[in-house]
Structures are given as structure tokens and as C-alpha cells.
Amino acid sequence: MSSAASAYAQAPPPSQPAGLPRLLAGVPAHGALSLQEHLEIHGEAPRKPRRRRRSESPLIARIEAAGLLGRGGGAFPTARKLRSVASAGRRPVVVVNAAEGEPASLKDRTLMRARPHLVLDGGELAASSLGAEEVIVCVCAGARASAEQAAAAIAERSRAGDSSSPRIRLQLVPNHYLSGQESALVSYLNGRRALPTFTPPLPFEQGVGRAPTLVSNAETLAHLALIARHGPEWFRELGTPSEPGSALVTLSGPVAHPGVYEIELGAPLSSLIDAAGGATDGVRAALVGGYAGSWIDAGRLPSLALSDEYLAQHRARLGAGVVLLLSEHACPAAETARVARWLASQSSGQCGPCVNGLQALAMTLTETARGVARAKAEERIARLASLVQGRGACAHPDGAVEFILSAVQIFGSEFADHARLGTCEACALAGELPIPDAAARAHGGLRRARLA
Ligand SMILES: Cc1cc2nc3c(=O)[nH]c(=O)nc-3n(C[C@H](O)[C@H](O)[C@H](O)COP(=O)(O)O)c2cc1C
Numbered sequence: 001m002s003s004a005a006s007a008y009a010q011a012p013p014p015s016q017p018a019g020l021p022r023l024l025a026g027v028p029a030h031g032a033l034s035l036q037e038h039l040e041i042h043g044e045a046p047r048k049p050r051r052r053r054r055s056e057s058p059l060i061a062r063i064e065a066a067g068l069l070g071r072g073g074g075a076f077p078t079a080r081k082l083r084s085v086a087s088a089g090r091r092p093v094v095v096v097n098a099a100e101g102e103p104a105s106l107k108d109r110t111l112m113r114a115r116p117h118l119v120l121d122g123g124e125l126a127a128s129s130l131g132a133e134e135v136i137v138c139v140c141a142g143a144r145a146s147a148e149q150a151a152a153a154i155a156e157r158s159r160a161g162d163s164s165s166p167r168i169r170l171q172l173v174p175n176h177y178l179s180g181q182e183s184a185l186v187s188y189l190n191g192r193r194a195l196p197t198f199t200p201p202l203p204f205e206q207g208v209g210r211a212p213t214l215v216s217n218a219e220t221l222a223h224l225a226l227i228a229r230h231g232p233e234w235f236r237e238l239g240t241p242s243e244p245g246s247a248l249v250t251l252s253g254p255v256a257h258p259g260v261y262e263i264e265l266g267a268p269l270s271s272l273i274d275a276a277g278g279a280t281d282g283v284r285a286a287l288v289g290g291y292a293g294s295w296i297d298a299g300r301l302p303s304l305a306l307s308d309e310y311l312a313q314h315r316a317r318l319g320a321g322v323v324l325l326l327s328e329h330a331c332p333a334a335e336t337a338r339v340a341r342w343l344a345s346q347s348s349g350q351c352g353p354c355v356n357g358l359q360a361l362a363m364t365l366t367e368t369a370r371g372v373a374r375a376k377a378e379e380r381i382a383r384l385a386s387l388v389q390g391r392g393a394c395a396h397p398d399g400a401v402e403f404i405l406s407a408v409q410i411f412g413s414e415f416a417d418h419a420r421l422g423t424c425e426a427c428a429l430a431g432e433l434p435i436p437d438a439a440a441r442a443h444g445g446l447r448r449a450r451l452a
């Protein structure tokens with residue numbers, strides 16, 4: 001396997017390993033690829049199947065052979081999801097999920113800003129294979145440039161006038177961690193607040209307007225558009241047998257060029273850091289998978305490979321492709337407590353264990369970081385975590401607990417020092433881990449969004 005990463009945005013042009021970039025091919029430093037430029041790079045999308053219901057379209061078979069896994073965080077097989085929607089009865093709707101509520105992720109807004117036509121191709125192809133007549137592209141209201149490029153690309157396609165294509169419309173969604181959770185997204189598209197709903201029915205059974213609904217991540221659909229053109233064998237030329245293809249990763253922290261990179265799945269973390277110009281400071285640990293992910297100690301990073309199969313031995317997953325390096329200058333205890341408070345603030349307030357448990361965990365971590373915790377704080381954290389895990393209507397509390405428990409494990413000595421001695425000098429520094437601004441934290445953020 002070639003070790004590999006190719007870069008976008010802040011990074012200078014890297015040396016390009018064979019086969020990469022795919023999604024980011026030809027991306028300009030500013031603005032988006034026009035429809036014409038997009039077609040020059042990738043050629044026409046294959047002829048769309050006629051818009052009638054097909055329980056087994058050739059595209060679904062190709063996606064299955066390619067082994068495409070969803071890039072929205074859950075790594076669910078895309079073909080299985082397509083098949084469930086196809087066999088669910090009524091005419092379906094396709095939702096492109098570019099809500100990207102994860103604070104440390106920029107990949108979906110980058111795709112929407114720079115490669116909107118690739119994502120729209122994927123949405124259209126999925127819709128045509130399912131017999132859907134509508135594609136709804138959901139972009140976070142705070143990602144203004146991405147929303148504008150998506151709107152311009154939709155208008156450009158409409159002017160190009162292909163009457164056999166499904167209707168595509170853009171929907172802005174609130175700036176909130178939960179907005180991209182699929183049942184919250186469907187609730188919002190049905191005119192309600194963007195809150196996760198209790199299931200069943202799941203969106204694939206009854207989603208937007210009660211129609212079976214495919215909710216797929218923007219990056220997933222961009223891969224689908226390329227598989228439709230180049231086939232499953234081409235897709236499998238990169239990656240590992242169980243995790244084929246490339247993936248977008250948002251790398252941040254002390255590297256020369258933080259940004260969004262396209263990697264081969266299974267590539268070493270070291271090749272990603274090299275592509276980003278190398279580390280500019282000592283690294284204490286890496287957070288893999290974002291704020292629902294896990295910390296990995298610096299000592300293990302040189303041999304780390306970016307695939308779920310490899311990361312499993314560290315109880316970690318790539319999730320939506322977030323790698324965040326924490327510098328040696330940061331205070332891990334203060335950083336963990338700060339993110340835990342933010343994660344608690346993102347609960348939608350519907351499930352007791354999530355609301356109360358995440359608040360109690362955040363408070364215990366904050367008291368520990370400030371050296372004012374009651375005795376046996378570590379035992380309390382473990383007990384609270386066990387009361388929260390698996391007790392929510394959505395996976396938010398499970399992700400938050402994963403983040404917290406891995407922090408307590410990896411930064412055990414720092415937490416112990418803070419419990420004994422109180423705050424350290426680094427506690428007073430500005431936090432390194434990104435937290436969205438206060439306006440986005442309020443639950444009001446779950447109401448209707450406008451491009452202000
Ligand atoms: C708290 C929470 C937030 C989520 N946010 C997003 C998001 O912003 N974007 C996204 O694509 N998926 C998000 N997901 C996952 C979606 O629910 C869904 O699984 C995904 O959009 C499916 O797309 P995929 O199969 O292409 O991965 C989130 C899940 C949870 C539990």
C-alpha cells in the first residue's frame with residue numbers, strides 16, 4: 001500500500017502519491033470548480049437510470065462491490081443503506097448531509113465549497129438509482145462560503161438543463177453539534193426543531209415527508225459519484241481490503257499546515273503529518289475521531305495507521321476523519337474539562353441520563369482540573385460514565401463518554417497532579433481544542449436557520 005496524503009487549502013502542493021488525490025483533484029485555492037472544470041477532470045457521470053423504483057439498481061451492486069463505508073462517522077456500508085431505502089415502499093427522498101456539527105471537522109464544508117458538483121453528482125446518482133425525485137443538500141448555516149458555492153452549483157446545473165435529473169434544493173441547518181444526527185436532520189426538514197427523535201421508525205423507513213429517506217454524508221456521496229464513473233476495482237486500488245478507498249481527514253494542532261487532507265485508508269499517521277509540513281512543536285497526544293473519539297498517547301503515534309481495523313487496538317475509530325494533535329504546552333486536564341462542558345451543553349435535553357449525566361461528568365472533570373474535587377473523583381467519573389452509556393435516544397452521550405474516559409486514561413498523571421496541586425500554568429492559556437462560539441451553543445441554535 002502506498003502511504004499517502006494529499007492536501008487542500010492551507011497546505012502548499014505536496015508531492016502526490018500514486019492514486020491521490022481523488023476527491024480533491026484539481027481543487028483551486030479559492031472558490032469552487034465550475035461544472036465545466038468538474039467535467040474536464042472527471043468526465044460525464046454515467047447515464048442515470050430512469051427514475052422508477054428499482055430494488056436492485058446496477059449502481060447499488062457497484063457500491064457494494066466497492067465496499068464503500070459511510071464517511072459521516074459510523075462507517076456503515078452504503079450499499080446496505082441504499083438497499084434498505086430502495087425496498088422501503090414509497091418513493092424515497094435523498095438527503096446530502098453536509099451539516100458537519102463536529103467542531104474539529106472541516107472536510108464536508110471544504111467539499112461543498114470546492115467540489116460541489118462531485119457531491120451533487122453523488123446525490124443525483126443515488127436518487128436516480130432509488131427512483132427519488134428530490135435531493136436535499138443540508139449545509140450548516142455558519143459555513144457561509146460552502147452554502148453559497150452549493151447554491152451557485154445547483155443554479156448552474158439547473159441552467160445546464162437536464163430534465164431527467166431529480167430536483168435539487170439547498171437547506172441551511174442550524175449551527176449545532178446535533179444538527180447532522182440523521183433523525184435530527186429529518187425532524188428539521190419536516191419543519192420541527194433539529195432534535196434527535198426516538199426510533200423507530202428510522203429515516204430509511206419514514207423520513208422527510210414520511211417518505212423513505214437516504215441520509216448520506218457529503219463525502220460518502222462524492223465517493224459514490226467516482227465509483228459510478230470508474231468502478232469498484234478502481235476504488236479498491238487504494239485502502240485496505242476491509243476499508244477500501246481514500247478518505248478526507250481534518251488535521252489540526254501543531255503542524256506547519258493544518259487543513260483538510262485526502263489520505264489512503266490505512267496510511268500511517270506519520271505520512272499525514274509529513275504532508276502537512278511536519279510537527280512544529282512537541283505533541284502530547286492525538287485525538288482521533290473528534291469529540292466522540294478517543295485520545296491516543298504520543299508514544300504510540302509513530303506506528304499509528306489510519307484505519308478502523310488498526311485503530312481498534314487503541315479503542316479508537318477514525319469516525320468522520322478528525323485527527324487533532326495536542327501540543328505539549330497545553331493542559332490536558334483543562335482542555336478535557338472545557339470540551340466536556342461543551343459536550344454537556346449540546347445535549348438536546350430529552351433523555352435524563354444524557355442531560356444530568358453529562359453535566360455531572362463535566363462538573364467532576366472541571367473540579368478535578370481545578371483541584372477542588374471531592375475524594376474519589378476518578379471512581380465517580382467511571383460510575384457516572386456507566387450510568388450514561390447506552391442510555392440516550394441518540395449516540396451523543398456514548399461519544400462524549402468515550403472522549404472523557406479515554407482522556408482520563410491517557411492523561412491520568414495530569415489529572416492526578418491537578419487533583420493534588422490545583423491548576424497549572426498552562427491552565428491559564430487559551431484552549432487549543434476548538435469550541436464553537438457561544439451563539440452556536442444555545443439550544444436556540446436548533447431552530448430555523450437562515451443565511452444571514
Ligand atoms: C451527535 C451526532 C452528530 C452527527 N453529526 C453528523 C454530521 O454533522 N454529519 C454527518 O454526515 N453525519 C453526522 N452524524 C451521523 C449521522 O447520524 C448519519 O449516520 C450519517 O449522516 C450517515 O451518513 P453515512 O452513512 O454516509 O456516514 C452524527 C451522529 C451523531 C450521533
Ligand code: SF4
Nearest residue numbers: 348350351354392394
Ligand atoms: S441522548 Fe442526549 S442528545 Fe441524544 S436525544 Fe437524548 S438528550 Fe438529546
